[in-house]
Amino acid sequence: MDPVEKNGVIDRWVKKHLVLYTGATRHPFILSIRDGTIDFSSFKRWLGQDYIFVREFVPFSASVLLKASKNSDDNSDMEVILSGLASLSDEISWFKQEAAKWDVPLSDVIVHKSNQNYCRFLESLMLPAVEYSVVFTALWAIETVYQESFSHCLEDGSKTPPELLEACQRWGSEGFGEFCCSLKKIANRCLEKAPDEELKKAEVTFLRVLELEIEFWDMSHGGPK
Numbered sequence: 001m002d003p004v005e006k007n008g009v010i011d012r013w014v015k016k017h018l019v020l021y022t023g024a025t026r027h028p029f030i031l032s033i034r035d036g037t038i039d040f041s042s043f044k045r046w047l048g049q050d051y052i053f054v055r056e057f058v059p060f061s062a063s064v065l066l067k068a069s070k071n072s073d074d075n076s077d078m079e080v081i082l083s084g085l086a087s088l089s090d091e092i093s094w095f096k097q098e099a100a101k102w103d104v105p106l107s108d109v110i111v112h113k114s115n116q117n118y119c120r121f122l123e124s125l126m127l128p129a130v131e132y133s134v135v136f137t138a139l140w141a142i143e144t145v146y147q148e149s150f151s152h153c154l155e156d157g158s159k160t161p162p163e164l165l166e167a168c169q170r171w172g173s174e175g176f177g178e179f180c181c182s183l184k185k186i187a188n189r190c191l192e193k194a195p196d197e198e199l200k201k202a203e204v205t206f207l208r209v210l211e212l213e214i215e216f217w218d219m220s221h222g223g224p225k
């Protein structure tokens with residue numbers, strides 16, 4: 001493929017896989033937050049499981065940072081990833097505080113199968129052999145699903161319960177949106193230079209993230225286990 005055709009790879013993939021993308025970013029769980037019908041027990045289930053996920057997401061982000069320091073041709077990549085890592089520290093504190101507020105005991109959360117699958121997938125991406133463009137695509141997709149989902153709950157006309165506004169602002173804020181925009185630019189730059197085979201791998205990884213995000217929402221939204 002010539003370089004011109006590869007421009008805006010991410011936008012092309014989002015368009016090409018719009019049904020799955022929308023499935024992840026407009027999931028019934030998110031729509032129930034937005035229309036105020038959410039069952040708080042679902043939110044609590046999500047909170048406990050996401051705390052475990054985020055703890056696994058830290059070493060994943062660190063592995064992307066390590067790959068940036070070795071492979072990237074642009075120094076600013078590292079700064080973007082580092083700022084993401086720094087906010088994860090704050091995020092872990094938030095989860096603990098929020099869990100206390102909702103009486104969710106984080107010490108004895110049983111890891112749900114869907115969460116376990118997702119964490120295993122992150123582990124597989126941490127292997128040194130996985131290309132920078134592939135892991136960066138995953139990083140962009142993971143963050144963007146949350147950004148698109150939670151910002152939807154803050155739009156005009158949404159009836160998000162006040163108790164959940166803080167959670168929505170964490171990922172739905174303008175600042176997080178800008179962060180995702182920076183991730184997208186870097187992902188596009190890496191993908192433009194990637195050989196076709198690597199590009200294919202990155203696309204498959206993108207689709208896998210979307211599936212895993214949908215399963216994660218399903219787990220939160222579903223009835224008691």
Ligand SMILES: Cc1ncc(CNC=O)c(N)n1
Nearest residue numbers: 050053054057142143146216
């Ligand atoms: C399942 C899942 N996907 C994406 C995010 C957002 N990234 C870090 O917080 C998250 N917390 N949980």
